[in-house]
Amino acid sequence: MTRRPRTVSGTASPGPIGMRLVPTVLLADADADACAMVRDALLEGIGPSDLRTVASAAELDDYVHQRGEHADERTSPPPALILVDIDLPGNDDLDAVRSIKSNADLRRTPVVVLARTPEPVQIANAYDAGANTVIPKPVTFLALVKLMKTFTAYWLDAAALPPEGV
16 A cells, blocks of 8 residues: 655645645744754654745735735645744734734634743733644654644644635
């Protein structure tokens, strides 16, 4: 039996009835090493996903609103899930999360905030901004793999995510 790839690179075009064949996960994190670790951890995960990354709040805003270099839906497909590092450059007071959750076209998209060592005030602020979940960033790769398996099993397999265009 041939295993299908866990992560799809390139374009994630819609399937025959307009639904994406593989859910797109958008990671907003300026740390290239952290992005690479998340990509590798997703490869170890349960189901396939299409990971896209941005490195600043401004780029995140362009991606979710399909502007600039992210205007083409074929190369920047709408995310089924957004992960935002709490220390993302330009994300002062979690404005990027607030912007997503205040937009009628985006507010249903789950947003997960990642924090190295979340303080109670940061956790409260993230939920106040509209985050669906706050998760401490794992320190080791093995802990990250375990988290990604659990995380993707819930968000991409078990949870009923909002349909596109409804």
